[in-house]
Amino acid sequence: MMPALQCRQLKRLGQLMLLVASLLLSAKVAADENEKKQSRAAQILRARGIDPDILSSLNQANALPAGENLLDISVNGELKSSQRVMTGRQGQxxxxxDLIDQLGLKQPAQLADPGCIDLSQQPGFNLKADPQKLALSIVVPQQALADEPQYSGEMGGHGALLNYNYYSGVSRVRGRQSRYSYLMLEDGINMANWMLRGRQQLNEDRGKVNINRGTLYAERPVPGWRKRIQFGQIGVSNTLFSLGEIDGIQVIPDRGLEKDSSESGSIEGIAGTSQARVEVRQYGALVFSTLVPAGPFHLNGIPLHNLNGDLDVTVLETDGHQQRFTVPASAMRVNPSGNRGLSIAAGRLNQAGESGSGVPALLTLNQNWQVRRLSLQSGLLLTKMYQSLGASLAGPVLQGAQLAAQIVAANDRQQHTSSMQLSLSGSYSLTSSLSFNASVSKNTPGFVSLATASARLAERYENDNLQYRLSAGWNSPSAGYFSYSYSASSRFGDNGISRYDMLSWSLPFRKAMLSVNVSRNRGNSSNRQLSVNFSLPLGGQNFSSYYRRSGSGGQLGAQIDGALGKNGTYYLSSGRDMQARMQSVQGSVSANLHYTRMALAASMNSEQAGNVSLSGSGGMALVGSHLLFSPQPVGQTFGMIELSERLAGVAVRTPGGTSWTDWRGLALAADIPAWHPAMFDLDTESLPKNSDVGNGHHRLAMARGSVKRIRYNILTSRRVLLTLRLPDGRPVPRGGLVRDDRQNIITTVLDDGTIYLENSPVKGTLEIAINGENRRCRVDYQLNDEGENDAPYQQVSGVCLLLPGGGEPTGAAVRAG
Known part of the structure; x- marks a missing residue:
């Protein structure tokens, strides 16, 4: 039994050994066959001028080449920035x-090497590289994203600013010459988020100079309360009451921490002459001034003290005529600001020409609520002899309909009168092409604002009785766009009614446009305006012919306007007065000079009457020891853009507009929104050809009043085109692998022994595998330290010395020619 059992075991062991030997033999045969296939493939590649070693570098799972790569990185599908990152030989x-913070990710808890973190090893992280697009997509769990606070913003910094807006014009009419000039200034200092601001205005009219010192106030955000505190000469905002400026203090909600809904207005009208000046006043103070061309105009974003004071609009024509009309406050309350929270203001009413005990001390409180889709506001105003209560309600009432209502009750103890004001406004979009707007404000006899009640004028109670405004707009693909607006106002004690209405129609067909605008002003000053315009784009220019009528005179003419380069525009017009039989010509040139804006305009008629004017605007700021300039006005929050290299003319797109660097590589980011993420993008097309940027996209959130330095790391790329020959005079064969001194594959040899290097050091060593000869050669080169910025590359030619058996070659280094 035992010998038989042993025999069977030996037999099974022999079968197992035979099976193992058979498997090993099959593997050996397969390996030999694979080696033969690879050898044949290598021979084919060599025959076609391609080094077979390239296959091993391209056969990795992560196809990003080892070394430094500039990648567009996105997180959960959102593009974050372009960054230079290092890739290891294994693809990690x-x-x-710092890069993890910029991507908005939480820092990993446990780090083997804090200086080089492999996010692919983090739980739930997925990284996918696209070598063709040089992009990297990172998908992370929601809990891996960095928490965003309820409000965020970088605090600190200091700087000074000066904004300016100027105009100077000389007119000559009937042999008489007159000059009008104005200069509007805003200066300020930012320090530790405290903001000090002052405004002044200088006017010169026919040799008489008038200086208006305007306002002077200080402000600071209080993010813990979500408020702003202001004191000095300030305009009371976020209130239900018709108040101008006060000397005092106020605490108001910070709009930057809520939905942005700044208090601003809009006006429209028709100018009869070119370079007409439009002035807008609220509470008697000039809040906006600009120049407009002849024809209809529509101006948005008019800065206001609040939404409770009418806008008095004056259009001053260059021929001396004036138009005046009023935009009622009720027309601006259709969508009032809904800044939730409590507002408090206390001080003395700032009335021109009055001071001391005659100026009332006041206290006003206003509270805002947001109840579902409705905005509610209540207010209280207290002085010794005048008290007032107010309430408002605004919001959507039907689909496509908005309604706002406001009531204010006043008690004037000095005159022993109680009065009331009721305001209603609404908008309704019946269809996508038909909309209506309406507003009405009705006062009871004796109702006056605090400023009027405190005045010492006998006629102070000839106050407004009724104001209303109606408008409608209809858009038809075949008939064009129609709009009509009508406003009227009346006063107690005056039987007259002031009216202003405007009708507009425009019809586009193909690339041309036909428009007709008619306006009529009746009341204290009566005037009628008619404008008919036909425009047709011609290439990059716009040609138009027009007919304008103002009063009893009419003008027929043509004009052309267009762009002058990337940052300029021009305007040229010629017309004939049909009644006076007088020919006239007007022209203007305006330009954004990167650091300021300027415009030059001139007009002349056949009677030698004319006008010449120069205007401009911009801002400047002192950040550290650097004085910077911008074509845009400097806001409450601003910063300095700084390049690591002294490059001029580099464009950076900022929230406040495009900024350009000066000869120091510095630029002014003039206006940055507070509390909200702001994007800064460097235009790589404006860089010299031999320069690049490590990260051209910055995303910042700044607190109100902060001053920030924004730095871009400029990379000077030394692009090199080498032409190499072997010692026997032959060009280095095409297809050979090129390695640097760290044995990293960086490129391959092109035709005629040429090698292109994208970002080369000043001194370098290259080792080249000679394709088809199983030999290597090496070349040492040195470039010129200072190359031409706009040259696409430096050219280098030389001899690649052979490496026999891995030894060191002999010979001189190659230098750029």
């Missing part, structure tokens, strides 16, 4: 803690 991507 190195992330630094």
């Amino acid at each position: 991507i190195c992330f630094t803690p």
Whole structure:
């Protein structure tokens, strides 16, 4: 039994050994066959001028080449920035803690190497590289994203600013010459988020100079309360009452921490002459001034003290005529600001020409609520002899319909009268092409604002009785766009009614446009305006012919306007007065000079009457020891853009407009929104050809009143085109792999022994595998330290010395020619 059992075991062991030997033999045969296939493939590649070693570098799972790569990085589908990252030989991507913060990710808890973090090893992280697009997509769990606070903003910084807006014009009419000029200034200082601001205005009219010192106030945000505190000469905002400026203090909600809904207005009208000046006043103070061309105009974003004071609009024509009309406050309350929270203001009413005990001390409180889709506001105004209560309600009432209502009750103890004001406004979009707007404000006899009640004028109670405004708009693909607006106002003690209405129609067909605008002003000053315009684009220019009528005179003419380069525009017009039989010509040139805006305009008629004017605007700021300039006015929050290299003319797109660097590589980011993420993008097309940027996209959130330095790391790329020959005079064969001194594959040899290097050091060593000869050669080169910025590359030619058996070659280094 035992010998038989042993025999069977030996037999099974022999069968197992035979099976193992058979498997090993099959593997050996397969390996030999694979080696033969690879050898044949290598021979084919060599015959076609391609080094077979390239296959091993392209056969990796992560196809990003080892070394430094500039990648567009996105997180959960949102593009974050373009960054230079290091990639290891095994394809791992190195992330630094600063880069993780910029991507909006939480820092990993446990780090083996804090200086180089491999996010692919983090739980739930998925990284996918696209070598063709040089992009990296990172998908992370929601809990890996960095928490965003309820409000965020970088605090600190200091700087000074000066904004300016000027106009100077000389007119000559009937042999008489007159000059009108104005200069509007705003200066200020930012320090530790405290903001000090002052406004002044200088006017010169026919040799008489008038200086208006305007306002002077200080402000600081209080983010813990979500408020702003202001004191000095300030305009009371976020209130239900018709108040101008006070000398005092106020605490108001910070709009930057809520939905942005700044208090602003809009006006429309028709100018009869070119370079007409439009002035807008509220509570008697000039809040906006600009120049407009002849024809209809529509101006948005008029800065206001609040939504409770009418806008007095004056259009001053260059021929001396004036138009005046009023935009009622009720027309601006259709969508009032809904800044939730409590507002408090206290001080003395700032009335021109009055001071001391005659100026009332006041206290006003206003509370805002947001109840579902409705905005509610209540207010209280207290002085010794005048008290007032107010309430308002605004919001959608039907689909496509908005309604706002406001009531204010006043008690004037000095005159022993109680009165009331009721305001209603609404808008309704019946269809996508038909809309209506309406507003009405009705006062009871004796109702006056605090400013009027405190005045010492006998006629102070000739106050407004009724104001209303109606408008409608209809858009038809075949008939064009129609709009009509009508406003009227009346006063107690005056039987007259002031009216202003305007009718507009425009019809586009193909690329041309026909428009007709008619306006009529009746009341204290009566005037009629008619404008008919036909425009047709011609290439990059716009040609138009027009007919304008103002009063009893009419003018027929043509004009052309267009762009002058990337940052300029021009306007040229010629017309004939049909009644006076007088020919006239007007022209203007305006330009954004990167650091300021300027415009030059002139007009002349056949009677030698004319006008010449120069206007401009911009801002400047002192950040540290650097004085910076901008074509845009400097806002409450601003910063300095700084390049690591002294490059001029580099464009950076900022929230306040495009800024350009000066000869120091510095630029002014003039206006940055507070509390909200702001994007800054460097235009790489404006960089010299030999320069690049490490990260051209910055995303910042700044607190109100902060001053920030924004730095861009400029990379000077030394692009090199080498032409190499072997010692026997032959060009280095095409297809050979090129390695640097760290044995990283960086490129391959092109035709005629040429090698292109994208970002080369000043001194370098290259080792080249000679394709088809199983030999290597090496070349040492040195470039010129200072190359032409706009040259696409430096050219280098030389001899690649052979490496026999891995030894060191002999010979001189190659230098750029």
